[in-house]
Amino acid sequence: xxxxxxxxxxxxxxxxxxxxxxxxxxxxxxxxxxxxxxxxxxxxxxxxxxxxxxxxxxxxxxxxxxxxxxxxxxxxxxxxxxxxxxxxxxxxxxxxxxxxxxxxxxxxxxxxxxxxxxxxxxxxxxxxxxxxxxxxxxxxxxxxxxxxxxxxxxxxxxxxxxxxxxxxxxxxxxxxxxxxxxxxxxxxxxxxxxxxxxxxxxxxxxxxxxxxxxxxxxxxxxxxxxxxxxxxxxxxxxxxxxxxxxxxxxxxxxxxxxxxxxxxxxxxxxxxxxxxxxxxxxxxxxxxxxxxxxxxxxxxxxxxxxxxxxxxxxxxxxxxxxxxxxxxxxxxxxxxxxxxxxxxxxxxxxxxxxxxxxxxxxxxxxxxxxxxxxxxxxxxxxxxxxxxxxxxxxxxxxxxxxxxxxxxxxxxxxxxxxxxxxxxxxxxxxxxxxxxxxxxxxxxxxxxxxxxxxxxxxxxxxxxxxxxxxxxxxxxx
Ligand code: AMP
Ligand code: ZN
Numbered sequence: 001x002x003x004x005x006x007x008x009x010x011x012x013x014x015x016x017x018x019x020x021x022x023x024x025x026x027x028x029x030x031x032x033x034x035x036x037x038x039x040x041x042x043x044x045x046x047x048x049x050x051x052x053x054x055x056x057x058x059x060x061x062x063x064x065x066x067x068x069x070x071x072x073x074x075x076x077x078x079x080x081x082x083x084x085x086x087x088x089x090x091x092x093x094x095x096x097x098x099x100x101x102x103x104x105x106x107x108x109x110x111x112x113x114x115x116x117x118x119x120x121x122x123x124x125x126x127x128x129x130x131x132x133x134x135x136x137x138x139x140x141x142x143x144x145x146x147x148x149x150x151x152x153x154x155x156x157x158x159x160x161x162x163x164x165x166x167x168x169x170x171x172x173x174x175x176x177x178x179x180x181x182x183x184x185x186x187x188x189x190x191x192x193x194x195x196x197x198x199x200x201x202x203x204x205x206x207x208x209x210x211x212x213x214x215x216x217x218x219x220x221x222x223x224x225x226x227x228x229x230x231x232x233x234x235x236x237x238x239x240x241x242x243x244x245x246x247x248x249x250x251x252x253x254x255x256x257x258x259x260x261x262x263x264x265x266x267x268x269x270x271x272x273x274x275x276x277x278x279x280x281x282x283x284x285x286x287x288x289x290x291x292x293x294x295x296x297x298x299x300x301x302x303x304x305x306x307x308x309x310x311x312x313x314x315x316x317x318x319x320x321x322x323x324x325x326x327x328x329x330x331x332x333x334x335x336x337x338x339x340x341x342x343x344x345x346x347x348x349x350x351x352x353x354x355x356x357x358x359x360x361x362x363x364x365x366x367x368x369x370x371x372x373x374x375x376x377x378x379x380x381x382x383x384x385x386x387x388x389x390x391x392x393x394x395x396x397x398x399x400x401x402x403x404x405x406x407x408x409x410x411x412x413x414x415x416x417x418x419x420x421x422x423x424x425x426x427x428x429x430x431x432x433x434x435x436x437x438x439x440x441x442x443x444x445x446x447x448x449x450x451x452x453x454x455x456x457x458x459x460x461x462x463x464x465x466x467x468x469x470x471x472x473x474x475x476x477x
Contacts, residue, residue: 003058003364005051005237006314008245008268009166013366018236019266024055024062025235027227027265029244030123032069033104034089037111038288039304039319040274040281044241046305047271047313047367049117051239053399054363056444065230066120067223068108070101071127071206071216084216087205097205101127111291114301116401116436118445124226130208132225133217137196137210139259149187151199153212155220157192160254166268167246194251196221220251224259227252233262242270272316289319299324302402302432306331309369309400330377331402337380338404341389352388355379356395363399372399394438403435430459434473437463 145159195218200207307327362371437452
């Protein structure tokens with residue numbers, strides 16, 4: 001079997017065939033950096049991480065792009081003031097929009113590291129790509145697919161071929177008409193048309209020159225422009241949360257396809273939402289949990305990652321503290337089982353073959369990680385020789401990214417150490433970093449591996465790679 005993925009346009013699982021053999025270009029809608037990421041956002045970003053890891057597992061090199069929306073798109077509720085999220089947050093905090101965006105971009109990167117996400121190859125910032133957005137809007141205008149009313153430039157959705165194919169939205173009907181921003185856009189010819197360019201109100205921090213006057217680009221233009229710039233007119237996979245399917249994805253797709261004549265994304269993947277105690281997360285419910293909220297309750301990011309892996313990405317996840325506690329316990333059991341795995345303790349490739357096959361089949365079946373995790377648990381308790389178990393852990397953790405690799409441990413379960421700090425055991429936090437570095441190395445992600453080595457060094461330890469065996473860890477002199 002080969003990798004198959006569920007495509008939102010085809011509405012079924014389809015075999016994944018890269019446009020360029022051995023390579024895959026991936027675009028993921030990134031954060032609007034005006035607040036901390038909540039665990040729902042992180043669950044959606046995890047889909048990209050798992051996808052990239054699964055592609056590598058299949059021998060396909062992924063090139064991943066995730067944008068940073070640092071100038072904010074509009075709140076539905078503040079449309080009348082034409083205010084954006086970054087500016088609103090800045091105003092509330094008495095800071096500039098740029099300061100707010102910078103702060104939360106760093107917070108986002110930190111969360112990504114804590115979640116053990118492989119870094120994207122490019123994190124384009126929307127504010128640095130306005131000329132590209134203007135170019136797309138101009139091209140649409142040239143093609144007669146955009147029209148100007150007042151200081152606004154609109155996309156004429158009737159000029160897009162097969163508008164609605166992605167989301168099922170029908171022009172002039174129901175959801176589409178109901179959810180569009182008619183309130184401030186009285187000039188639009190039809191409710192589904194959307195802004196490519198908006199005029200800047202006096203004193204607006206984020207504003208750029210354009211053929212339509214000083215202003216700023218509409219949100220859907222942002223992603224389209226950045227995706228096309230870094231991945232081309234046609235690329236392999238576009239990822240985002242299910243809520244973005246309409247209007248954001250439908251519109252970016254319509255616009256990019258009309259402007260470039262290319263297909264834009266060949267396949268669309270959407271992650272189902274995370275709910276907390278069966279409810280949508282919201283400020284007023286005080287249930288918009290972040291990784292820090294989880295840490296306050298003793299939940300490590302890897303515990304949360306494990307919890308996510310026990311549910312398929314297209315299944316809505318109902319986060320509860322009880323569910324998290326059960327997941328954390330199962331994860332601890334799993335790590336314990338792998339703790340016994342030692343290199344050099346004998347191997348039994350045949351005994352591992354069936355587990356290997358089932359793990360791979362699960363991953364290839366539209367990233368069925370819950371099933372894959374089930375196989376890992378089975379293997380961990382199947383009495384396999386330590387050497388084999390260790391090999392499996394390294395191989396599988398390249399996909400799971402959980403840090404289950406028993407790195408740098410002696411037979412007694414103590415941490416391997418040498419030289420200056422021979423008597424002192426390596427702290428668990430460092431052992432964890434070592435394990436993650438191992439996983440990164442086996443995934444051939446040397447940038448991540450180097451970053452982890454630097455973190456290990458900062459903690460006062462050195463890793464020494466040993467050919468064919470686990471790395472040695474020693475205290476820096
Ligand atoms: P935002 O910062 O609101 O633009 O959202 C960033 C990403 O998180 C988008 O891909 C959203 O679809 C996704 N997202 C937002 N809320 C949730 C949620 N409750 N569960 C899962 N993903 C979400
Ligand atoms: Zn987007």
